[in-house]
Amino acid sequence: MKFSVCVEALFSGKDFYESLKTVKDLGLDNIEFWSWWNKDIKRIKHEVDSLGLNVAAFCTGFISLTDPQKRDEYVEFLKKSIEVAKELGCKFLISQVGDELEGVSREDQHNSIVDGLKVCAPMLEEEGITLVIEPLNTHVNHKGYYLYSSHEAFEIVDKVGSGNVKVLYDIYHQQIMEGNLISTIRNNIDKIGYFHAAGNPGRNELYYGEINYMEVLKAIRETGYNGYIGLEYFPKDDVKKGLEMLKNL
Template identity: 40%
Template sequence: MRQFSACIEWLFARDGDAFADRIRLAQAAGLDAVEFWHWTNKDLDAIAAAVAETGIGVSGMVAEPMIALTNPANKEAWLNGLRESVAVAQRLGAPVLIAQAGDELAEFSRAEQRAAIVATLRVGADILEGSGVRLGLEPLNTKIDHAGYYLSSTAEGLDIVDEVGRPEVGIVYDLYHSAVMGEDTQQVVGDRIDRIVHLHVADHPGRNDPGTGRIDLAERLDWLYAQGYRGRVGLEYKPTTQDPAAVRSVVKSLGG
């Protein structure tokens, strides 16, 4: 059975509700996990209370601070933030922290920026070791949403992970970003399924509910699961409706 997770930055975001209420709405929609981005701007006590009340799991959040890994000068600050992020993830029971590479910097070559990412993530792996939390470096599309971002290629993300060479560090594979970049899932993932710590889905164009666009998400997921992927599928899309029934039907259409 596939497991899903609602990205409550966008799903269940109703005007006037407290952020933690989105966890209760996720439960009402039949989901058993949620994820979000920043933890530094949220009421963690309220989130922990909603998690305890509903039994909903937190599948992931962003590793803070979201400063560029491409800049070697950010290494210590990023690693200090990772230590805090791991503690928050452990408190909320989240198995995944999401790392963004940051923007491509004019003052460094691509090779230097990649070396900076690898060097920081290698020390990051020591911090993560034994914590029960894995880090997923996330490639993002540079064509629509993140112009200037360093890591737009899934294959390069996987290469970086291989260079880090530690099971604590993998990638978040977002099928929307990948499809926007024109990637073929089978080709870019190949035999490296075990490096994927988490999946994200949204359709394209629009970054809306799966089924509203042209990406063959169900087929791509079938293939990823056939290769042995067993993590969660994060529903990170801009919903066209906040009706919980619509989320349930998306989950069903994706094999849930």
């Protein structure tokens, strides 16, 4: 199990490229970020290679999968994201699925997501890249977003039927929406390709709030999961202090 630093969250408002150096100085080797299309990919490649960092994940375009009329646009952007991932040696792409559509049944939107991901699966399999779809909370941060249930996300992954399409289980978001974290993780670890973590409430360091991360991370380790835990929080304390506390987890 490896920690990955979400650069735009932990270093919000700071220079992206300078922050890469800080991550390495603080003793971590894996980074992730949100959007690639507003960044200099060649510079990122140069910086991570020079520093010995690994790009664990980044997002593909925020294009709706709930709307079948936007499917072609989603697929074309994913193709571009895959090329960027190959350039950076990145094996995970993060995808949101879009907002809930007014006047359209949830069943139809669910089926649209499944059908769209089935189109994407062969190209992901060919390139050895895993797309992780992310359920988000709709109470605090993402009102109107379609996919708030981890269980629906697991159902979608089952229907797509590809080892290269999995769920990004964000512990912060799912604590807000569902709770029952450890049981859900244990029962569905085969469908989880990536984790995100933040304290709740507040979305700060893991040692703030109601989530017992010592027990949650212990349970994840016990499943045999050896992938990434993405640190996607907004620091309340000095970044160094927050990252040093990870040694206790």
